[in-house]
Amino acid sequence: MIEILTIITSLFSMIGMWKVFKKFGKKGWLSLIPLVNGYKLGECVRRERDGFFMLLFTVIIRGLTVISAFVDIESIQYDILLITQFIFTIPMWVLSVRIYIGLVEAFGRKKRWAILFFFFDWFMLMLFGFSKKFMPLDDYVGDKHSDAELSNISLLGDGSGLSVNLNKRTTVNFFKKLTLLRDIHLTIPTGHMVLLLGGSGAGKTTFLNAVTGYEKADAEIKIGKLDVYKEYSRMKYDIGFVPQGDLMRDNDTVYRTIADAASLRLTTDMKPAEKRKRVEEVLDIFGLLPLKSSLVSKLSGGQRKRLSIAMEYISFPTLFILDEPDSGLDGVVARNLFEKLREIADTGKIVIVITHTPDRVIDLFDDVIVLAKDAERTGRLAYYGPVDEVYDFFGKESMENILLAINQKDEGGEGRAEEFVSKYVSRLKAAGGEA
Amino acid sequence: MNKMHSGRIAQTFIYVGKLFRMFIFRNDWKVLPMAAIIAALVSYVISGTVFKTMEGTLQGTFALSCICIWNGFFNSIQVICRERPIIKREHRSGLHMSSYIAAHMIYQVFLCLCQTIIVIAVLKVTDVAVPTVSYVTGSATIDFGITLFLSTYAADMLALFVSALVRNTTMAMTIMPFLMIFQLIFSGGFFSLQGEALALTNFTISKWSLSALCAEGEYNSLPNGVVLSALNSMNTENVSMPENIETDDAEQYMFMIDNMREMMKDEETRNSFMLKCGEMSRNDQFESSAENIIDCWISISLYVILFSVLSVISLEFIDRDKR
Numbered sequence: 026m027i028e029i030l031t032i033i034t035s036l037f038s039m040i041g042m043w044k045v046f047k048k049f050g051k052k053g054w055l056s057l058i059p060l061v062n063g064y065k066l067g068e069c070v071r072r073e074r075d076g077f078f079m080l081l082f083t084v085i086i087r088g089l090t091v092i093s094a095f096v097d098i099e100s101i102q103y104d105i106l107l108i109t110q111f112i113f114t115i116p117m118w119v120l121s122v123r124i125y126i127g128l129v130e131a132f133g134r135k136k137r138w139a140i141l142f143f144f145f146d147w148f149m150l151m152l153f154g155f156s157k158k159f160m161p162l163d164d165y166v167g168d169k170h171s172d173a174e175l176s177n178i179s180l181l182g183d184g185s186g187l188s189v190n191l192n193k194r195t196t197v198n199f200f201k202k203l204t205l206l207r208d209i210h211l212t213i214p215t216g217h218m219v220l221l222l223g224g225s226g227a228g229k230t231t232f233l234n235a236v237t238g239y240e241k242a243d244a245e246i247k248i249g250k251l252d253v254y255k256e257y258s259r260m261k262y263d264i265g266f267v268p269q270g271d272l273m274r275d276n277d278t279v280y281r282t283i284a285d286a287a288s289l290r291l292t293t294d295m296k297p298a299e300k301r302k303r304v305e306e307v308l309d310i311f312g313l314l315p316l317k318s319s320l321v322s323k324l325s326g327g328q329r330k331r332l333s334i335a336m337e338y339i340s341f342p343t344l345f346i347l348d349e350p351d352s353g354l355d356g357v358v359a360r361n362l363f364e365k366l367r368e369i370a371d372t373g374k375i376v377i378v379i380t381h382t383p384d385r386v387i388d389l390f391d392d393v394i395v396l397a398k399d400a401e402r403t404g405r406l407a408y409y410g411p412v413d414e415v416y417d418f419f420g421k422e423s424m425e426n427i428l429l430a431i432n433q434k435d436e437g438g439e440g441r442a443e444e445f446v447s448k449y450v451s452r453l454k455a456a457g458g459e460a
Numbered sequence: 461m462n463k464m465h466s467g468r469i470a471q472t473f474i475y476v477g478k479l480f481r482m483f484i485f486r487n488d489w490k491v492l493p494m495a496a497i498i499a500a501l502v503s504y505v506i507s508g509t510v511f512k513t514m515e516g517t518l519q520g521t522f523a524l525s526c527i528c529i530w531n532g533f534f535n536s537i538q539v540i541c542r543e544r545p546i547i548k549r550e551h552r553s554g555l556h557m558s559s560y561i562a563a564h565m566i567y568q569v570f571l572c573l574c575q576t577i578i579v580i581a582v583l584k585v586t587d588v589a590v591p592t593v594s595y596v597t598g599s600a601t602i603d604f605g606i607t608l609f610l611s612t613y614a615a616d617m618l619a620l621f622v623s624a625l626v627r628n629t630t631m632a633m634t635i636m637p638f639l640m641i642f643q644l645i646f647s648g649g650f651f652s653l654q655g656e657a658l659a660l661t662n663f664t665i666s667k668w669s670l671s672a673l674c675a676e677g678e679y680n681s682l683p684n685g686v687v688l689s690a691l692n693s694m695n696t697e698n699v700s701m702p703e704n705i706e707t708d709d710a711e712q713y714m715f716m717i718d719n720m721r722e723m724m725k726d727e728e729t730r731n732s733f734m735l736k737c738g739e740m741s742r743n744d745q746f747e748s749s750a751e752n753i754i755d756c757w758i759s760i761s762l763y764v765i766l767f768s769v770l771s772v773i774s775l776e777f778i779d780r781d782k783r
Contacts, residue, residue: 239552239779261554262465272549276485277478288474289553293464320485337553 034147041150042066048154049131050166060084063124070127070165073201079120082113089113118143128153131165164435186214187236187248187344187375194228194235194242194404205231206242206404210453211394213377215343218370218389220412221379222424223396224432224442228404229379230269232396233346236377237264248343248375262290265337267347271329273336275322279313280304282321283335290340303339311335311365327358331365338369345369345376356385363389383424387412393424397431397442407431407445419445468559475563483567495531495575499582502527511589511677514684514738520588521673522650524579525666528608529643531575532615533636536568540623540775541632548778557775561620565768568616576609591676595750603676603753610760611669615643617767618665624771627781648745649674665763672756674746681748683734684741691721 042056049069056062060083067076093106125142129135132153142149153159194206206228213219223229235242238253238260246253253260273282283304291300308314311331316324324332330350337345347366351359363378363386370376370391377394380386393415395408408418419427431445432438466474482488502523509516510524540547547560580601583590594600618639626632645651648661649670661667694717724730746752 261552266552268545268549270545272546274478274482274543274546276482278481281478281481285474285478286553288466289471289550289555290465293466293470 037147038150041147041152041154044154045069045128045150048161048166060087063121066128067124068201069161070124070131072124072127073198075120075123075127079117079124082117082120086110086113086117121146131161132159133162134159185249186212186217187246188212189236189244189246191232191235191242191244191246194231194240194244204401204403206235206396207399208450209396209404209406211406211409213375213392215373215375216370217391218367218376218378219392219394220383220387220390220424221377221394221396222383222428223379223404224398224428224436224438226402227396227398227431229396230348231404233266233348233377233379237261237266237344237346239266262292262340263343265340265342265345267334267337267345267350269348269352271333273321273329273333275320277321278317279319279321279324279332280308280317282332283308283313283339286336287339290337307335307339310338326353327362330354330362334362334365343374345374347376347378349379349381351380351382351386360386387424395419395427395431395445397446398433399446400443405442405446407442407449409449418448465554468556468562471556471559472562472566475560476566479563479567480570483571488571491531491535491571492574492578494534495527495578496582498527498530499579500586503583503586503588507586507588511591512682513734514679514682514741515686517674517677517679517682518649518670521670521677522647522666524608524673525611525647525669526644527579528611528669529615529640529666531579532572532612532617533619533640535571535575535612535616535619536564537619537623537632537636538629539564540620540771541626542629544627544778544781547775548781551775551778557778558772560775561624561768561772564620564771565617568613568620572609572612572616575612576605579608580605591673591678593676593678593748595676595748595753600676604673606757607669607672607676607753610757610764611665614665614760614763614767617764617771621767621771621774624774665760668756668759671745672753672760674743675748675752675756678748679746680738680742682738683731684738685734686741687737688724688730688734691717691724694721 039056039062042062043053046056046065046069047053051065051069055065060080063083064073064076064080067073067079089106089110093103093110096103096106122139122143125139125146126136128142129138132138138149189209189211191206191209193204193208195202195204197203209232221229221233231240234240235244236246236253238246238257241254244254248260248263251260253264277285284300287300287304291303295303305314308317311334313328313332313335316328321329321332334347334350345366350362350366354362359382366376366378367389378390383390390412392410393408393412394406395415396404397407399405408415410418415424415427416422419430421427421430428438430439431442432440433442434440506516506520506523510520511517547555550560551557580590591600591604594603596603597606619636622635622639623632626635643664643666646653646657646661646664647666647670648658648664649667653661724733
């Protein structure tokens with residue numbers, strides 16, 4: 026009797042899921058494939074990871090069920106199989122709740138609907154699948170496509186700065202290929218300080234990782250005449266990347282922190298006395314000389330930032346990248362820090378900075394790179410050019426308003442990213458590929 | 461021209477220096493008094509019987525193995541995972557993971573060595589018996605010390621591997637008790653295990669540590685007092701015989717027990733009885749020979765190598781950490 030009920034409810038679930046898949050713009054027949062349908066449901070509601078693990082655990086549980094059929098019911102092996110199945114069943118339940126929560130959210134309903142899904146999934150899938158009162162939010166439906174195409178162009182600078190020709194940066198997330206970045210072509214001359222602007226998830230850090238060669242993309246990145254990807258082992262010392270957090274050991278001294286960074290980043294042909302001189306010089310540049318015996322934990326927020334920057338600056342890199350160096354700093358300290366970065370750029374370096382409060386220091390920058398998510402949620406170049414032209418391009422008066430214009434509506438923005446991506450592509454095409 | 465940057469050996473020494481500074485500034489030295497406190501507590505419990513009787517030796521060496529594993533685990537369970545983002549940054553700047561782990565291995569040798577010396581010193585101060593016959597180095601204390609050191613170090617390397625594998629301290633501290641329980645249950649000496657469970661003991665540090673310590677303490681030559689203790693604890697006046705035993709037989713048994721207890725009052729008889737009991741419960745795993753002890757040391761050392769290699773491999777994937 027229970028078996029018959031299970032079969033009937035499973036059939037209802039599949040039929041309901043077919044209609045749900047259709048509402049999401051997916052292939053309905055996928056609901057008929059046991060195991061895979063759960064994963065696909067997770068994919069529909071952007072919970073691929075949960076869907077993948079649910080699929081994995083289901084396979085394990087079914088596998089153990091099959092094995093247990095060949096094992097003596099009185100044996101210890103049978104007990105172990107039973108306990109293992111139970112162990113995997115617990116996360117299965119949790120994952121299914123997560124997917125149901127994702128599903129009700131995708132349909133714009135309150136989370137408590139997920140409780141009904143947990144107990145009567147077959148009924149709720151039928152209800153959500155067949156009833157016209159239950160429709161998924163626009164954001165979740167279908168495969169969107171961006172019209173703004175710009176492929177296989179190649180920008181070459183004057184041979185001294187940074188040239189970026191990034192065609193695509195993709196990743197595979199649980200069997201699904203995702204394009205994180207696309208068509209980013211620009212050249213930055215030496216001595217320029219560039220602001221990298223973009224909303225959350227626009228791919229700023231991904232872009233910087235691709236530029237530095239840390240995460241390779243389908244791209245050609247050159248500093249001067251040297252290819253960053255082809256000569257990464259050599260070039261990585263010529264690129265300084267200051268990460269977002271203050272990633273240093275709190276219980277080391279300021280001097281040793283810099284000295285150890287010098288030992289890692291400077292070449293072995295440099296004499297110890299020269300290295301010591303370089304360490305002192307950098308400590309002096311960043312105003313840390315009086316603090317050289319202090320423990321890192323005793324430094325203020327601004328001093329820690331300067332130390333973090335000094336660790337990368339020790340090798341005097343040509344390309345200097347900073348990911349939110351001003352986070353947690355007040356206006357005066359932040360301004361001070363950016364003025365220091367300006368001085369570095371003026372020595373003939375390229376400085377690229379991500380910051381979420383650009384307006385207070387915008388006068389120090391030469392150029393702006395604006396990254397935005399297009400309709401396919403891929404990071405695209407919405408603008409690259411001088412600071413004084415960016416306001417006209419976006420029709421806004423401040424960087425923060427530009428950010429609002431390109432941010433998605435569900436992030437509180439105007440959702441005009443696609444418009445500016447297209448506008449920038451048209452502008453670039455009109456200029457014959459000149460950035 | 462391609463200029464050279466610091467190689468693996470140079471980097472190892474940079475990080476050894478860093479770790480020793482951490483020892484002073486980050487209060488990593490606290491593991492040393494902790495080792496003394498644990499050793500004192502254990503010595504209080506085992507002082508009367510370890511290396512004197514078989515059952516006392518088994519309990520005592522099990523406790524000593526536990527001290528080593530506990531110390532080793534606590535030395536390094538959090539050391540890598542707590543600074544994982546920093547290592548990721550340094551890896552980006554050219555840090556070799558093999559150098560980083562090698563530095564930890566050197567530093568942990570120092571810590572484990574200090575802990576071993578502290579444990580032996582505490583045992584001596586509290587008058588706990590230690591092995592007196594040397595089978596390998598010529599000094600029983602050094603043989604004993606090597607076993608304690610290797611056990612601590614192997615546990616340390618296992619914890620280092622876990623620390624390299626997981627992404628945060630919470631996860632590391634969640635896994636640690638499971639590893640500890642596994643080491644204790646499957647030590648093979650203390651809990652009686654059969655079949656596949658017995659085979660699992662080969663995968664524990666505690667099994668080889670326990671075997672080496674028992675071998676050094678001449679376990680198989682020691683008297684066994686288990687039967688005598690059982691005999692002494694029997695109160696023949698209150699013993700109720702199973703129903704299938706005839707009353708006459710029961711009386712016979714009572715008489716025998718009383719008789720044996722009377723005999724055991726003589727020290728010489730008692731000692732030879734316990735030695736006979738010991739002779740009959742010998743365990744090949746604890747055979748006191750240089751070969752057996754060296755085999756145990758090699759097995760523990762293999763774990764050290766295995767876990768350090770696994771630590772390097774785990775850290776090579778650090779770039780895949782999500783932001």
